[in-house]
Amino acid sequence: MNLLITGGAGFIGSHVVRLFVESYPNYNIFNLDALTYAGNLQNLVDVEEKANYTFLKGDITDAAFLEKIFSEHKFEAVIHLAAESHVDRSIAGPMAFVATNVLGTVNLLEACRRHWAGDYAGKLFYHVSTDEVYGSLGEEGLFTESTAYDPRSPYSASKAASDHFVRAWHHTYGMPVKLSNCSNNYGPNHFPEKLIPLAIHNIKSGKPVPVYGKGENVRDWLYVLDHARAIEAIFHRGKVGDTYNVGGVNEWRNIDLIELLCDVMDEKLGREQGTSRKLITFVKDRAGHDARYAIDSSKLMKELGWAPSVTFEQGLAKTVDWYLQNEQWLAEVTSGHYQQYYAQQYEAR
Ligand code: NAD
Numbered sequence: 001m002n003l004l005i006t007g008g009a010g011f012i013g014s015h016v017v018r019l020f021v022e023s024y025p026n027y028n029i030f031n032l033d034a035l036t037y038a039g040n041l042q043n044l045v046d047v048e049e050k051a052n053y054t055f056l057k058g059d060i061t062d063a064a065f066l067e068k069i070f071s072e073h074k075f076e077a078v079i080h081l082a083a084e085s086h087v088d089r090s091i092a093g094p095m096a097f098v099a100t101n102v103l104g105t106v107n108l109l110e111a112c113r114r115h116w117a118g119d120y121a122g123k124l125f126y127h128v129s130t131d132e133v134y135g136s137l138g139e140e141g142l143f144t145e146s147t148a149y150d151p152r153s154p155y156s157a158s159k160a161a162s163d164h165f166v167r168a169w170h171h172t173y174g175m176p177v178k179l180s181n182c183s184n185n186y187g188p189n190h191f192p193e194k195l196i197p198l199a200i201h202n203i204k205s206g207k208p209v210p211v212y213g214k215g216e217n218v219r220d221w222l223y224v225l226d227h228a229r230a231i232e233a234i235f236h237r238g239k240v241g242d243t244y245n246v247g248g249v250n251e252w253r254n255i256d257l258i259e260l261l262c263d264v265m266d267e268k269l270g271r272e273q274g275t276s277r278k279l280i281t282f283v284k285d286r287a288g289h290d291a292r293y294a295i296d297s298s299k300l301m302k303e304l305g306w307a308p309s310v311t312f313e314q315g316l317a318k319t320v321d322w323y324l325q326n327e328q329w330l331a332e333v334t335s336g337h338y339q340q341y342y343a344q345q346y347e348a349r
Pocket residue numbers: 006007008009010011012013032033034035036037038039040058059060061080081082083084085086100104128129130131159181182183184185186191
């Protein structure tokens with residue numbers, strides 16, 4: 001099978017690429033990535049020499065480029081992860097989200113439609129999306145696959161739009177598609193603009209750890225390899241046309257999570273307990289900050305037998321260890337553009 005994975009140099013994509021390259025030597029895996037600030041080939045140094053792996057640098061907003069690679073490589077399946085993925089950046093500059101997440105997704109759907117030309121036997125377009133399309137929960141309840149869409153940030157609106165386009169290509173043109181909507185991921189290779197790696201980086205460097213508002217917003221955290229395993233299961237065994245919600249059954253208020261992380265870091269760094277908590281700094285809230293996300297993954301668990309493989313405590317310990325052992329990776333991604341982003345996002349507050 002010629003399998004195109006988009007966004008494979010990013011956080012989740014790199015774990016998906018590695019899992020597929022290592023587990024399926026008979027698949028030819030093509031990783032298409034524009035290498036934006038969030039894409040980093042360092043994430044895949046251990047797979048780049050594998051015989052079943054090819055990297056294609058390019059942009060999904062460029063239809064002519066997609067036409068060229070689809071003609072050359074005759075992809076039979078696509079796992080689409082490429083996206084602009086950070087809510088704060090979407091608030092500061094929404095157009096990149098419209099371009100990549102909406103237009104880029106439609107470009108890919110159109111490339112598949114042209115090249116598969118109505119012969120959909122053995123073909124699949126798998127779209128990876130987020131639970132943020134469902135909006136914001138109150139204190140009770142969980143997002144299910146039938147929860148109505150109610151996106152509230154430019155990021156989640158662009159992902160919701162892309163989900164609608166994927167379903168429209170299924171209903172209108174008969175294209176075989178699958179979708180999954182996952183909760184917040186964490187783990188190795190996570191770009192340090194997102195809460196957990198940003199906090200690890202700041203705690204390590206003794207810098208303030210910014211907590212938006214009162215820190216009472218709730219997120220449902222899933223270890224990135226467990227998301228990759230869910231994608232693997234849905235890709236092979238999920239029902240065509242269906243959506244699967246993926247979550248960690250692991251809800252945390254931001255402030256509780258950050259306090260736990262401070263304690264784990266104190267232990268790992270040999271600091272006296274309580275030292276890092278002093279770095280916690282409450283800052284101005286995010287505009288339109290969604291209160292709570294929580295996912296009901298029972299369909300995925302019952303139909304496909306998936307379950308998270310690590311507890312949050314185990315996953316967090318593995319994540320902290322990875323960041324402490326990969327200082328070079330962190331130093332590289334936090335130079336240059338990251339410094340500018342950080343200055344704009346935090347120092348102006
Ligand atoms: P990321 O920002 O770490 O990586 C995105 C990748 O896409 C990068 O490698 C980037 O270079 C690439 N990319 C961006 N624009 C591109 C373009 N125009 N053409 C080609 N490549 C482009 O994102 P992530 O956190 O790994 O998320 C991957 C996917 O999973 C996204 O679709 C996201 O919406 C979804 N998702 C993420 C989370 C999460 O917690 N991170 C949760 C649920 C769903």
